[in-house]
Each structure stands twice: as structure tokens, then as C-alpha cells.
Amino acid sequence: MMELDEIDRSLLRALAEDATQSAGALGRRLGLSQPATWRRIKRLQEVGIIAGRRLDLDKEKLGFGVTVFLGIKLATKGLVSLEAFERAVTAIPEVQTVEHVLGMYDYRLRVTARDIADFERVLRRRVMTLPGVGNVDANVLLSEERRPGPL
Incomplete structure (x- = not known):
């Protein structure tokens, strides 16, 4: 380091x-x-400390008014299941982040949609059809008080 x-x-x-x-x-x-x-x-x-530079867009002004965090529990586990799920979920444009986590769920997703009806479409047609998806838990973002900052 x-x-x-x-x-x-x-x-x-x-x-x-x-x-x-x-x-x-x-x-x-x-x-x-x-x-x-x-x-x-x-x-x-x-040395990789600066990994890139990002543009911070205002999602609401671009017409994306709903952010939902999904907890995904896979029905089956194993290297093939994890890789298949990760490959499929990263292809969904509404999924902003995919985090492999330890705890109640296997993955935590941040999904951005135009409105609740649009989110429901993404959930039903894209997320629920992913390989290996078992239980899904959703939490709608009401407000974001603190933006990520320096470490």
C-alpha cells in the first residue's frame, strides 16, 4: 500500500x-x-487510489423519481449460481449498484425507476426472472440526507 x-x-x-x-x-x-x-x-x-472520476447526475431532473433498495436471497447457492445471477443482474440498466453482502440477503441492489409503476415493471419482468432468485425484499428510498464523501 x-x-x-x-x-x-x-x-x-x-x-x-x-x-x-x-x-x-x-x-x-x-x-x-x-x-x-x-x-x-x-x-x-x-497505483489505483484514484480509480476514476464520475459525473453526478440529478436523477429526479432526468425523470427518475423512485429509488428502491432490493435485498435478494438466492434460492440456490454455488459458484455457478452466483456468477449467473451477477452476469444477468448487471445487464439491467435500472440496477445502479449490485453488492454481494453477508447477512440476511445474498445481494443488495439499488434500482432507479421513473415511478412506482416503472419499478414494478422492472421488478416483475427483469429482477424476478433472474436466474436463482428466491426471496426479494424492497425498501423505497424516501430521502437521502448524506451523500457519499471522502473516506
Whole structure:
């Protein structure tokens, strides 16, 4: 694991706030030159600490007003069942995240839909027909108070 100094940690915090900042702007903020800042960013990318940059879209303004978390318990377990389920579920565009978890369920999915009727269509026609699906539990997101931030 790479050792991070305070400048690296400050750089990561600044990028987590706004990944669109230029190396020059970040350097001015951290007291570094633009080339020195760019070298640090490049190094953090090369070792995999910065795995990518994402665009944060407003789902509601794009017409997706419902988010549902699904707990999926597979009816059968085994390497073939897990791989078949994962391959099939990642092909559903409404499924935003797939998390293999330990506990009451085998998987936790974050599903985004236009409305409840659209979610019901996704659930009935796509999720419930996936290979190995047993029990499904749904929790509708009412509000999200804290957005993911820096570690």
C-alpha cells in the first residue's frame, strides 16, 4: 500500500468535493505548482487510489423519481449460481449498484425507476426472472440526507 502524506490526503479531499478542478486550481489551493499537482494526481491514478472520476447526475431532473433498495436471497447457492445471477443482474440498466453482502440477503441492489409503476415493471419482468432468485425484499428510498464523501 502506498504511503499518503498530508498533501496527498488534501488533494484527494479536494477532488472528492469537485473532480472537475484543474491541476492548476488544485495546486493554488494546496500551495503546489500545476506540474507538481499533476504528477501527484497521475501517481495516485497509477497505483489505483484514484480509480476514476464520475459525473453526478440529478436523477429526479432526468425523470427518475423512485429509488428502491432490493435485498435478494438466492434460492440456490454455488459458484455457478452466483456468477449467473451477477452476469444477468448487471445487464439491467435500472440496477445502479449490485453488492454481494453477508447477512440476511445474498445481494443488495439499488434500482432507479421513473415511478412506482416503472419499478414494478422492472421488478416483475427483469429482477424476478433472474436466474436463482428466491426471496426479494424492497425498501423505497424516501430521502437521502448524506451523500457519499471522502473516506
